[in-house]
Amino acid sequence: xxxxxxxxxxxxxxxxxxxxxxxxxxxxxxxxxxxxxxxxxxxxxxxxxxxxxxxxxxxxxxxxxxxxxxxxxxxxxxxxxxxxxxxxxxxxxx
Amino acid sequence: xxxxxxxxxxxxxxxxxxxxxxxxxxxxxxxxxxxxxxxxxxxxxxxxxxxxxxxxxxxxxxxxxxxxxxxxxxxxxxxxxxxxxxxxxxxxxxxxxxxxxxxxxxxxxxxxxxxxxxxxxxxxxxxxxxxxxxxxxxxxxxxxxxxxxxxxxxxxxxxxxxxxxxxxxxxxxxxxxxxxxxxxxxxxxxxxxxxxxxxxxxxxxxxxxxxxxxxxxxxxxxxxxxxxxxxxxxxxxxxxxxxxxxxxxxxxxxxxxxxxxxxxxxxxxxxxxxxxxxxxxxxxxxxxxxxxxxxxxxxxxxxxxxxxxxxxxxxxxxxxxxxxxxxxxxxxxxxxxxxxxxxxxxxxxxxxxxxxxxxxxxxxxxxxxxxxxxxxxxxxxxxxxxxxxxxxxx
Numbered sequence: 001x002x003x004x005x006x007x008x009x010x011x012x013x014x015x016x017x018x019x020x021x022x023x024x025x026x027x028x029x030x031x032x033x034x035x036x037x038x039x040x041x042x043x044x045x046x047x048x049x050x051x052x053x054x055x056x057x058x059x060x061x062x063x064x065x066x067x068x069x070x071x072x073x074x075x076x077x078x079x080x081x082x083x084x085x086x087x088x089x090x091x092x093x094x
Numbered sequence: 095x096x097x098x099x100x101x102x103x104x105x106x107x108x109x110x111x112x113x114x115x116x117x118x119x120x121x122x123x124x125x126x127x128x129x130x131x132x133x134x135x136x137x138x139x140x141x142x143x144x145x146x147x148x149x150x151x152x153x154x155x156x157x158x159x160x161x162x163x164x165x166x167x168x169x170x171x172x173x174x175x176x177x178x179x180x181x182x183x184x185x186x187x188x189x190x191x192x193x194x195x196x197x198x199x200x201x202x203x204x205x206x207x208x209x210x211x212x213x214x215x216x217x218x219x220x221x222x223x224x225x226x227x228x229x230x231x232x233x234x235x236x237x238x239x240x241x242x243x244x245x246x247x248x249x250x251x252x253x254x255x256x257x258x259x260x261x262x263x264x265x266x267x268x269x270x271x272x273x274x275x276x277x278x279x280x281x282x283x284x285x286x287x288x289x290x291x292x293x294x295x296x297x298x299x300x301x302x303x304x305x306x307x308x309x310x311x312x313x314x315x316x317x318x319x320x321x322x323x324x325x326x327x328x329x330x331x332x333x334x335x336x337x338x339x340x341x342x343x344x345x346x347x348x349x350x351x352x353x354x355x356x357x358x359x360x361x362x363x364x365x366x367x368x369x370x371x372x373x374x375x376x377x378x379x380x381x382x383x384x385x386x387x388x389x390x391x392x393x394x395x396x397x398x399x400x401x402x403x404x405x406x407x408x409x410x411x412x413x414x415x416x417x418x419x420x421x422x423x424x425x426x427x428x429x430x431x432x433x434x435x436x437x438x439x440x441x442x443x444x445x446x447x448x449x450x451x452x453x454x455x456x457x458x459x460x461x462x463x464x465x466x467x468x469x470x471x472x473x474x475x476x477x478x479x480x481x482x483x484x485x486x487x488x
Binding site: 003014 | 196301302304305312313319320
């Protein structure tokens with residue numbers, strides 16, 4: 001994110017560009033990382049539906065895709081909602 | 095073309111007339127004494143089809159200001175009115191309005207804050223809101239309230255400003271007293287107010303915009319700096335709008351009003367209706383040859399410090415009359431600003447500190463005369479350091 005000075009910014013904190021939340025990488029907030037056991041996963045995609053950061057991919061064939069670590073902030077909602085408990089939150093080593 | 099006409103109006107009704115002529119897109123308001131008459135009369139105009147306004151009868155002042163914030167962000171000309179506890183309940187959203195740079199205009203009828211509960215005039219409501227980022231204009235009479243509500247629309251909406259404005263008048267003393275008010279013709283006001291064109295209205299769906307996003311340590315400071323910048327343009331913009339208003343009304347307004355101060359040795363500084371009372375006293379004292387005058391900071395936020403210092407620095411003694419307490423232990427809010435304005439000046443008058451009229455306690459000519467006589471004593475060398483509570487029973 002480029003950090004503009006007060007003279008260049010829109011007044012009042014207005015954001016005049018639609019859909020720019022993607023520029024805000026929430027991945028660097030993370031302490032815990034979801035670790036998916038693909039063998040146990042039943043591809044119900046509950047994790048995809050519940051992820052608050054749209055960091056979980058659902059593939060066109062209806063199966064679970066990648067987890068985008070640029071946005072996953074390690075909240076653990078996916079792990080909590082998983083009906084077969086195949087997502088474990090593991091402490092991330094940086 | 096219709097002509098201007100003179101109407102007998104209370105301060106509150108005069109403001110509703112101004113609002114009728116401005117014909118804002120949205121008015122969201124909640125009634126509270128002594129502002130009620132403004133909203134009551136205006137809602138009648140809505141009912142009678144005299145305005146095109148969308149009137150939102152909200153359940154509280156917090157909602158009134160919130161609805162105005164939403165309407166203004168959508169690109170509408172939004173107004174409300176309040177007093178006392180109503181203003182206090184708006185507090186959170188006052189900052190939201192100013193910080194989002196929404197040019198809402200709000201007539202405020204000054205009334206004391208609880209407790210004990212009191213419906214009468216003092217300035218503790220708007221003085222408490224003085225640092226919320228709103229522009230504040232104070233009015234001596236119903237005429238001034240009418241005129242300044244109209245002017246305020248243009249000040250608020252100016253592209254260099256885009257800040258909300260409070261236009262204050264004294265509860266009951268002004269709001270409920272019938273006066274002769276010169277009402278401009280509707281067309282003149284309509285033309286003066288003009289079409290509102292706000293940048294980035296939410297209703298412009300071709301150009302989507304987000305208002306009020308999370309703004310943390312990385313940007314918040316910059317947005318506050320922008321607000322200070324807008325405030326720094328208020329004087330020049332107000333001067334030009336007051337000049338334009340003079341052309342359509344013949345009535346001249348200044349950020350700092352003075353009365354017979356040019357050759358004065360002593361002066362009183364006060365706000366709103368007290369200035370009217372004090373003018374009579376000044377006239378009477380002038381007839382006796384006493385060199386006395388008045389200063390009225392019509393604009394209190396931003397504070398015209400330089401101009402006030404210029405006008406007061408040559409005087410020998412000045413009394414600042416505050417109609418509210420700060421409980422700082424050092425006197426009222428206006429006193430602090432006046433003293434700070436004079437700090438840089440090489441020659442400074444002695445300043446007497448008064449707090450008066452709390453909860454609607456009457457201020458009469460005899461008391462004003464007493465203040466001038468105190469000033470005279472000080473001019474002769476008497477020392478008075480403490481805050482004087484004018485009109486309180488010991």
